[in-house]
Amino acid sequence: MAKTCIVCGQAAGSGEHVFPASLGGRRVNSGIYCPKHDNSYSGLVNEIAEQLDFLNAYLGVRPDHSKHPKTAYGEHTLTGETVSISAKEIKFTKPRVISRTAVGEGEELHLAFPNHQSVKQFAKKMEDDGHEWTPLSKPSARPYITGSIHHKRKFGGACGLGAIAYMTQTFFAQEFPELARSGTLSNFINYTQAIAKVAALGGCEQQPEEREELIEARAAVTVALEPFGGTAPIWWDFSPPAGARANKFEFGHRVTVGIDGFDGQIYGRVALFSTLTFAVHLGTAPQGSATREVTVDIDPLAEHPPHDIDKHQVLSAPGRVQVPEHATEGLANALADGTQQRAFANLLERLEEHQLLKLARTMSTALAPCSTLSLFEARTLIEKELDQQPQQIWRLVTAVVEGLRAEMVKGGMENIAPVLDNLIAYDAQSASGLSQQAEATLALAKAALVAQMEQDCAAGVLHEERIAELMGRGPGLYAVGQLVLAPVLQVFSESAHPNEVSR
Ligand SMILES: [Zn+2]
Numbered sequence: 286m287a288k289t290c291i292v293c294g295q296a297a298g299s300g301e302h303v304f305p306a307s308l309g310g311r312r313v314n315s316g317i318y319c320p321k322h323d324n325s326y327s328g329l330v331n332e333i334a335e336q337l338d339f340l341n342a343y344l345g346v347r348p349d350h351s352k353h354p355k356t357a358y359g360e361h362t363l364t365g366e367t368v369s370i371s372a373k374e375i376k377f378t379k380p381r382v383i384s385r386t387a388v389g390e391g392e393e394l395h396l397a398f399p400n401h402q403s404v405k406q407f408a409k410k411m412e413d414d415g416h417e418w419t420p421l422s423k424p425s426a427r428p429y430i431t432g433s434i435h436h437k438r439k440f441g442g443a444c445g446l447g448a449i450a451y452m453t454q455t456f457f458a459q460e461f462p463e464l465a466r467s468g469t470l471s472n473f474i475n476y477t478q479a480i481a482k483v484a485a486l487g488g489c490e491q492q493p494e495e496r497e498e499l500i501e502a503r504a505a506v507t508v509a510l511e512p513f514g515g516t517a518p519i520w521w522d523f524s525p526p527a528g529a530r531a532n533k534f535e536f537g538h539r540v541t542v543g544i545d546g547f548d549g550q551i552y553g554r555v556a557l558f559s560t561l562t563f564a565v566h567l568g569t570a571p572q573g574s575a576t577r578e579v580t581v582d583i584d585p586l587a588e589h590p591p592h593d594i595d596k597h598q599v600l601s602a603p604g605r606v607q608v609p610e611h612a613t614e615g616l617a618n619a620l621a622d623g624t625q626q627r628a629f630a631n632l633l634e635r636l637e638e639h640q641l642l643k644l645a646r647t648m649s650t651a652l653a654p655c656s657t658l659s660l661f662e663a664r665t666l667i668e669k670e671l672d673q674q675p676q677q678i679w680r681l682v683t684a685v686v687e688g689l690r691a692e693m694v695k696g697g698m699e700n701i702a703p704v705l706d707n708l709i710a711y712d713a714q715s716a717s718g719l720s721q722q723a724e725a726t727l728a729l730a731k732a733a734l735v736a737q738m739e740q741d742c743a744a745g746v747l748h749e750e751r752i753a754e755l756m757g758r759g760p761g762l763y764a765v766g767q768l769v770l771a772p773v774l775q776v777f778s779e780s781a782h783p784n785e786v787s788r
Pocket residue numbers: 290291292293294295318319320321322
């Protein structure tokens with residue numbers, strides 16, 4: 286069959302990604318769109334990529350057009366500065382002034398840079414601008430502990446849904462090439478084209494004063510939606526088909542497309558990270574169409590084919606969709622009863638667990654020789670490894686301290702709260718991002734972990750699973766809590782019960 290564009294019927298062959306490259310799709314199909322119409326959807330693809338950027342960055346997904354895993358940007362709550370977020374690290378994007386003191390005619394600056402290259406660029410710029418300056422010390426690498434990062438993303442919206450509709454349409458065209466060109470999809474394609482135009486014009490968010498072009502594009506969406514009764518033929522869906530298989534991949538996406546020959550329903554389902562779930566009604570197939578459903582699981586963490594997808598086909602329609610009477614009903618209900626928040630919290634938990642296991646794997650390789658070393662050498666090795674994980678140790682510290690704080694407040698002992706807050710206080714004016722006391726707390730926590738790991742290593746039980754427990758679960762929290770909280774609790778219990786002490 287000739288490869289023609291499903292939008293215009295001209296020769297296809299643009300080499301479009303079936304699942305968006307920016308989300309880690311690795312497969313190209315050159316027979317679905319002409320270059321012009323492939324391009325016409327890029328605004329929608331950019332929008333969905335932006336909505337998911339934090340998740341993809343945290344997970345370490347590599348966009349197919351890039352050599353490096355995804356980086357997202359957020360705002361550091363304490364300083365208001367921009368930070369970049371990747372699976373590897375969170376760091377500032379620009380040099381920062383830590384402190385400045387007047388000295389004679391000039392001033393002494395304490396600066397922090399995101400990396401060595403940035404130091405060099407700064408030095409060059411100072412020279413180019415003709416500033417007189419002397420470095421007072423060589424730059425030293427220091428970890429920076431980030432507290433909360435502000436990163437707000439809205440999922441869905443008209444463009445987000447449009448992007449999912451476009452993805453479903455592309456998969457449908459791949460699996461049902463003849464039907465996709467039969468005109469059956471024309472209303473659906475009109476809709477994806479119309480919303481794509483809005484996205485391409487930067488109209489995903491309502492602008493205060495919109496230019497004529499955008500107003501026209503919005504009006505075109507309204508017209509394109511008429512055949513669907515005025516609402517988009519895609520919606521958030523929280524009723525997955527009964528008996529559906531679990532996704533083949535830990536953080537896999539799933540796209541399902543099918544036809545139910547019984548009434549001709551052409552449908553689709555999309556589940557991103559097995560968490561954000563949508564259903565799509567693409568149209569009605571001619572009478573006599575065969576019933577068939579294709580499900581593709583996509584692994585955004587696969588580097589390349591062939592193990593990046595897992596495809597299944599059945600000659601039934603278990604995934605057929607129930608078009609809601611009011612399109613936003615599903616989402617409204619899911620928000621109201623907490624389904625959506627729970628699903629999202631569950632995804633974040635899975636992401637954290639994934640990070641922890643990755644860390645445990647790396648550390649266990651590095652620490653493998655420890656049982657053959659002398660006690661002193663083993664400790665040095667363990668210290669060196671833990672020195673590279675300040676952010677993870679900080680997570681343990683804050684979990685322990687905040688956990689106790691919440692418990693104390695609940696038990697009516699609010700007066701301990703400031704003491705606990707001080708243990709983990711941030712300081713924007715310090716090189717580490719922490720107050721002196723918090724730095725001491727972090728050092729104590731590290732010491733607690735070193736001691737526990739030394740002991741485990743000597744006993745021959747410092748394996749990968751144990752490292753994961755110490756770096757992120759109960760046993761680690763316990764070890765850290767013992768050392769970090771004991772002095773506070775002791776002082777507090779003495780002052781809280783002076784009679785008992787004097788007795
Ligand atoms: Zn075309």
